[in-house]
Amino acid sequence: MTTDTFIETGRRVIAVEARALNALADALGDSFAQAVDLLLKAEGRVIVSGMGKSGHIARKIAATLASTGTPAHFVHPAEASHGDLGMLAHGDVALVLSNSGETPELADIIAYTRRFSIPMIGVAGREGSTLLRQADVAILLPPADEACPTGLVPTTSTTMTLALGDALAVALMEHRDFTPDHFRAFHPGGKLGARLSKVRDLMHRGDAMPLVPVGTEMGEALIAISQKGFGVVGVTDTAGHLAGIVTDGDLRRHLRGLLELKVEQVMTANPLTIRPESLAEQALAVMNGRKVTSLFVVDPAGDGRPEGILHIHDCLRAGVV
Missing domain, CATH: 3.40.50.10490 (Glucose-6-phosphate isomerase like protein; domain 1)
Known part of the structure; x- marks a missing residue:
């Protein structure tokens, strides 16, 4: 034949x-x-x-x-x-x-x-x-x-x-x-479970978030970046809302006299964020598309305060590709 x-x-x-x-x-x-x-x-x-x-x-x-x-x-x-x-x-x-x-x-x-x-x-x-x-x-x-x-x-x-x-x-x-949420309840493992994971399932909460208030000296902000291990630090205003974010790029742009500055002078205002109910797959696509490794999680329907932070490695460890 x-x-x-x-x-x-x-x-x-x-x-x-x-x-x-x-x-x-x-x-x-x-x-x-x-x-x-x-x-x-x-x-x-x-x-x-x-x-x-x-x-x-x-x-x-x-x-x-x-x-x-x-x-x-x-x-x-x-x-x-x-x-x-x-x-x-x-x-x-x-x-x-x-x-x-x-x-x-x-x-x-x-x-x-x-x-x-x-x-x-x-x-x-x-x-x-x-x-x-x-x-x-x-x-x-x-x-x-x-x-x-x-x-x-x-x-x-x-x-x-x-x-x-x-x-x-x-x-x-x-x-x-x-719904997909019901489906995920029966498929928590494997590729299907990873694809249906929500940002809130993978994000870091509470004290794990690298946050400093407006007015913080950059020396203290650098310590927060180093201790938390996300490579960034979020900056909150007096109401606790996320006002900005300090990244590696911001640090490089302000190397001259960096320690004499405060975070609001260095930060990128109105940073990119993700909703807690978004799919982790979507968050990964955003990070890859914008060439960033972390996203703060903010629910616009809530009080606007940061609820968590998601790192690209969190998605990869969960099998989101």
Whole structure:
């Protein structure tokens, strides 16, 4: 086989699955809306289950739901038959996946939900299958060929099921007005957590801030710069507002007779600042763009006093790039 053949195969598979996704979008109807409504009314958790390849998709759907504000977890149907049925309780909703709708390992989960009146959403690709007949809400996947040459390997069917799970999760997110702040609460680590970090999460507060009042001799200001370790010192007016900032550049411009001056004679007035609610990613972009290493944090909606200071190294340590 040639490279061109490999590429052609890949394009054919993706095209087959893309057509199936379009068919799925067209097929969504009342059952999808009923499923979303049932999930919204759940007082407990969403229990997602499936066997084989459907089980792998079920795990991903459970993880997506859990990370977007809908408590959910995966229960393996075989383990359910050996004690894990106790993970289903009143107030929960079961989301059960099976392409054929006749997977024997699901029988105990289906029977348990019926016995204890636990609402069940069934997703399958065969109309009239046991799963769909037993479900409170039945979502029928549209007919579509699997992408493999034999037509047997779960490919198109699992892609449709995965997309359906994403559609359910996003519909729930939009109804609940799920915000980036909510998302960050479930993703505090890794690249996502770093990207969603706020300036207030990383800034230095209180005595850590290098601040001196107007009227301070430059000798004392130099001590503050050295002790605090940010390479700058902020200058506050009589009301405590940030009136200016003394940087390395300011020091170089006033080397002659520097120690005879006061901070207000050396400082840069009305310095660049950042809001505490700004994303740390935005603060890093500002620092890189203006070629500075520190930003004082001031909330214009507050009393205008400096609330903290952010150094570029704080962003880098947090993984903000």
